[in-house]
Amino acid sequence: MIKFAKVFKAYPKGVLALRDITFHLSKGEFAFLTGHSGAGKSTVLRLIYAEDIPTEGDVRVSGYATRSLTPRDVPRLRRRLGIVFQDFRLLEHRTAEENVAFALEVTGTRRSVIGPKVARVLAQVGLAAKARAYPHELSGGEQQRVAIARALVNDPFVLLADEPTGNLDERATRGVFQLLRDINANGTAVVMATHDLDLVRQASYRTIELQDGAIVYDSAADAAGAEEAS
Amino acid sequence: MSLAVREALLSFRRTPALSLLSITTIAFALFVVSLFALVALNLRAALADVEERVEVVLYLRRGTPLEAVTVAIDDILAFPEVADVVYVTEETALARAREELREFQDVFDDLQANPLPASFEIRLKPGFRTGRHVEAVAERAAGFRFAEDVRYGGDWIAKLDRLRSIAGAMGLLIGAAFGLASVIIIGTTIRMTVMQRSREIAIMRLVGATTGFIRLPFLLEGALKGALGGLVALALSFGTYAVVSQLLIRGRFFTAGEAALLVVFGTAFGLTASVVSVGRHLRDV
Numbered sequence A: 001m002i003k004f005a006k007v008f009k010a011y012p013k014g015v016l017a018l019r020d021i022t023f024h025l026s027k028g029e030f031a032f033l034t035g036h037s038g039a040g041k042s043t044v045l046r047l048i049y050a051e052d053i054p055t056e057g058d059v060r061v062s063g064y065a066t067r068s069l070t071p072r073d074v075p076r077l078r079r080r081l082g083i084v085f086q087d088f089r090l091l092e093h094r095t096a097e098e099n100v101a102f103a104l105e106v107t108g109t110r111r112s113v114i115g116p117k118v119a120r121v122l123a124q125v126g127l128a129a130k131a132r133a134y135p136h137e138l139s140g141g142e143q144q145r146v147a148i149a150r151a152l153v154n155d156p157f158v159l160l161a162d163e164p165t166g167n168l169d170e171r172a173t174r175g176v177f178q179l180l181r182d183i184n185a186n187g188t189a190v191v192m193a194t195h196d197l198d199l200v201r202q203a204s205y206r207t208i209e210l211q212d213g214a215i216v217y218d219s220a221a222d223a224a225g226a227e228e229a230s
Numbered sequence B: 001m002s003l004a005v006r007e008a009l010l011s012f013r014r015t016p017a018l019s020l021l022s023i024t025t026i027a028f029a030l031f032v033v034s035l036f037a038l039v040a041l042n043l044r045a046a047l048a049d050v051e052e053r054v055e056v057v058l059y060l061r062r063g064t065p066l067e068a069v070t071v072a073i074d075d076i077l078a079f080p081e082v083a084d085v086v087y088v089t090e091e092t093a094l095a096r097a098r099e100e101l102r103e104f105q106d107v108f109d110d111l112q113a114n115p116l117p118a119s120f121e122i123r124l125k126p127g128f129r130t131g132r133h134v135e136a137v138a139e140r141a142a143g144f145r146f147a148e149d150v151r152y153g154g155d156w157i158a159k160l161d162r163l164r165s166i167a168g169a170m171g172l173l174i175g176a177a178f179g180l181a182s183v184i185i186i187g188t189t190i191r192m193t194v195m196q197r198s199r200e201i202a203i204m205r206l207v208g209a210t211t212g213f214i215r216l217p218f219l220l221e222g223a224l225k226g227a228l229g230g231l232v233a234l235a236l237s238f239g240t241y242a243v244v245s246q247l248l249i250r251g252r253f254f255t256a257g258e259a260a261l262l263v264v265f266g267t268a269f270g271l272t273a274s275v276v277s278v279g280r281h282l283r284d285v
Helices: A041-048 A073-078 A096-105 A111-124 A140-152 A170-185 A197-202 A219-229 B002-014 B016-052 B066-077 B090-100 B102-110 B131-142 B154-196 B198-206 B211-247 B256-282
Strands: A002-010 A016-025 A030-034 A056-061 A081-085 A158-162 A189-193 A206-211 A214-218 B055-060 B082-088 B119-124 B147-152
Touching: A002 A041, A016 A041, A016 A056, A016 A214, A030 A041, A030 A170, A030 A197, A041 A056, A041 A158, A041 A189, A073 A081, A073 B198, A081 A140, A096 A111, A096 A140, A111 A140, A140 A158, A140 A170, A158 A170, A170 A189, A170 A197, A206 A219, A214 A219, B002 B016, B002 B154, B002 B211, B016 B154, B016 B211, B016 B256, B055 B131, B066 B082, B066 B119, B082 B090, B090 B102, B119 B131, B131 B147, B154 B198, B154 B211, B154 B256, B198 B211, B211 B256
Parallel strands: A030 A189, A030 A206, A081 A158, A158 A189
Antiparallel strands: A002 A016, A002 A056, A206 A214, B055 B119, B055 B147, B082 B119
């Protein structure tokens, strides 16, 4: 489903952001990407949603090789992904439901379909009662839920979350993390970049740790190695 | 589509001053072009009127035999430019002069002999009534042995022709200068809108909006500004025409088709300016 094979990413000034990254993420899997700031977590996500293309190596996402994507393919690929960020990226002058509907409007979804779909995902993230609220009227946790609802509304096969709890207090963090777990339980894969090790320890999900742009630990490879050794 | 229309209209509300400026510059660019077009159109109409009357007059030497005249008429009629030839005898010329210049009646009465020469009035076919052709016919007519003198109004026809060309060229030049200014202003407006909406555009891209979808509101906005500019230019032109018609000379205004063309041109202009700048600025977001 998502496959990185010997991926290197260098930025114009010669900074090597990723070196020799290889991993494979299966359908419906939940994986943490951990590491310090600047370790390359966000770059991995950017390569998945084709904001960047690898300098070397191959990134495959749902059958698309991102290096050979045409400009037309990029929106097609992104409609199959859900993306959330630490800073929520909501439109301030739109209500919660309008923010969610926006993702459908820009992909040309029929108006009659948009209403019920938006209501469904807002209920799913527990914000049905605040559909008409503007972002500034919502708490951080609630804003992130709106962002998650927007990411889910196109029924993505994977949800990419870049430090989704980075701006939240502990209670909101727990709530959002539980929501991501629920989403994963419903069959959507989740890739969550975080440096919150407490969260990582709370669940026994796959963990890929990056350091200076290289994978220094992958719990899946570790488990496979352990299996082989026994 | 509805989202694109909403966004395009919203942009007018978000940047009213800049939008107004774009519309005004487009309007002035088109106003200048349309004024010169009006001048050129009216000049052409006046010229067509004058051209109707264009003729070459060949004065004959006294005593030219009638046989020579008959042969010459056939020869001149064979010129490809010539529509017809009228032979005016010395007597007819005098009779006309008496008719047209009544105030000199006494002078005519005192005449011992007829001083007026016989002439050929050579009228040209439509399409040949320009300076170049008139001159060519006059030159050939002057070649007849019995030719005394050749007269034609070629000079001032050529002058009017030149005036029309100058009016056209000036209109295009000044219009182009204003046009360039509006391209720059439309570009700036779009750049500001793109920057103002960069967050929204980034989110649109993230959730899978196509580039065409993102560009559409900007293109609609440009086309709308162009159309409004065209309408304003039309109104300004009509105002000017009305004043000039009342105070100076009566002319003609644009036909409905020509007026529509001005608005269509404005729309196409606004759209083109948007296409050019939106592609460039969107890349920076």
